[in-house]
Amino acid sequence: MRNENAKDDDAGISRADLPRLDLLRSFAVAARTLSFTRAGEELALTQSAVSRQIQQMEEGLGVALFERRHRALALTPAGETMYRAVQDCLERLRDATASVRAVTRHRQVAVTTTPGFASLWLIPRLARFSADHPLVDVRVSATNDLLNLERAGIDVAVRFCAIAQGMGRPLFEETVLPVCAPRLLQDPARPLRRPADLVRHTLLVMEGHHGMAPMEDWAPWLQVMGLAGIRGTNQLRFSNYNDAVAAALAGQGVAIGRLPLAAALLHAGQLVAPFEGSGHSQRGYFVAAGPQAEANPDARDFIAWLHAEAQRPL
Known part of the structure; x- marks a missing residue:
């Protein structure tokens, strides 16, 4: 039987070096919402339970992750560092889990964009793409975070940014x-x-x-x-x-x-x-293709469809 205190052969770290997964998940939601109350609602926990979990994680790390202000939270520099790392790890874990669970390989286009664009512009139009491409699954990751397209396995990103920044091909201003x-x-x-x-x-x-x-x-x-x-x-x-x-x-x-x-x-x-x-506003939406999109004809069709929809009258 393996010793519980033994070092991990690949990572060179002990289990005690890392916070528990449930603490990391609560921290990630609290950091994204900047509210223990909203994090509790999303995780089906009480506000006090989330607060205790964050405190437990801070004690284990020996550093404060949040500034507790009057009716508000803000991430400390250490909290910002941990949030970026946890988001990256959880995203990779979600993608790996989805990949392992897949019994058959479907044709798929993975898309990331902002929650506002997804709910107000993209989702009301997706039925038209599905009608023309009935064998293609579309996976939408709605987040304000800028995901690494290669690492997250994303085919298409619709980015919202300053016109001067131009992160891809313009969709509309x-x-x-x-x-x-x-x-x-x-x-x-x-x-x-x-x-x-x-x-x-x-x-x-x-x-x-x-x-x-x-x-x-x-x-x-x-x-x-x-x-x-x-x-x-x-x-x-x-x-x-x-x-x-x-x-x-x-x-x-x-x-x-x-x-x-x-x-x-x-x-x-x-x-x-x-x-x-x-x-x-001097801002707009831009379409960027991930590295794997070149080998995915459905992703190329989806990009062409996005630009056609942008020109389509209501």
């Missing part, structure tokens, strides 16, 4: 304008007739990814309107754009409509644009 539920226009006590009226309303704001500052998603439009200092009565902040859109649909405030992601909701009348005028 983004324009922005405020949007809200139609019923917000029916409140006589808080009219929405001109941009300055936003001071009476809740603003729905994106934050938290890759150094993105609060109100950064509003900045291009506010600059065009000459309203750079406006904040609204209060703000609801979200880490994923589709959550901000969901809040807007529920009538909880005014969001920045990122076109063409929100175009279908505007076309259907589920959201409305209360003001004239839009702004260019």
Whole structure:
């Protein structure tokens, strides 16, 4: 029988050198959401259980992974380092597990993109690709993290970045304008007739990814309107754009409509644009092919389909 304290022959480390897998998983979710409460909801644990697990991991490492602020969490430099490493390891473990479980090899296209692009633009259109390619499975990894395409086994990435950065072939540029539920226009006590009226309303704001500052998603439009200092009565902040859109649909405030992601909701009348005028965000969506896409004709078909859909009218 192998000694529990023996060194691993391949890695040269003992089991005691690594945190338990359940602690790493809780840490990864807490680091992504920056909330023990939301991490607990996602993991089906209590907030206190997640907090204890993180504390146990910190004690084992001998270093703090989070800064506990008033009603907020932030990763320490050590936490940032661990988060990058854990994300990479878990992604590789998920891919390896999926590969081992596969009984037969299906034709597949693996795609990564942001949660907002996936839910608002890609998924509503995927049925058309499947109808033309019924034997091809599409695996969508919706994340704001920039995955290593080769390491993660990804065929196609749809990246959201600054136009000047250009991470691949351009799909479309983004324009922005405020949007809200139609019923917000029916409140006589808080009219929405001109941009300055936003001071009476809740603003729905994106934050938290890759150094993105609060109100950064509003900045291009506010600059065009000459309203750079406006904040609204209060703000609801979200880490994923589709959550901000969901809040807007529920009538909880005014969001920045990122076109063409929100175009279908505007076309259907589920959201409305209360003001004239839009702004260019100087950002856009780009399609990048992973190293394995060249040998995957279905991936090449998917890339061609993406560009055709981008030109397709609603």
